[in-house]
Amino acid sequence: MIRQHTKPAKQATVTETEAADTVCRKCGGTGEVDGHVCPQCKGTGRIAELVNPA
Secondary structure, three states: OOOOOOOOOOOOOOOOOOEEEEEOOOOOOOOEEOOEEOOOOOOOOEEEEEOOOO
16 A cells, blocks of 8 residues: 555634524514514524534
């Protein structure tokens, strides 16, 4: 068996926190809870969720 000498790969560094738009968990994307505007998403049915929290 031939061994190859390799250097370890650099680890990726995250310098920014990223957000992704996703369906609101409280209202399931409808924008309403019990006939009222959802307090979590303010009626949009979508929320921004952090992908890489720092």
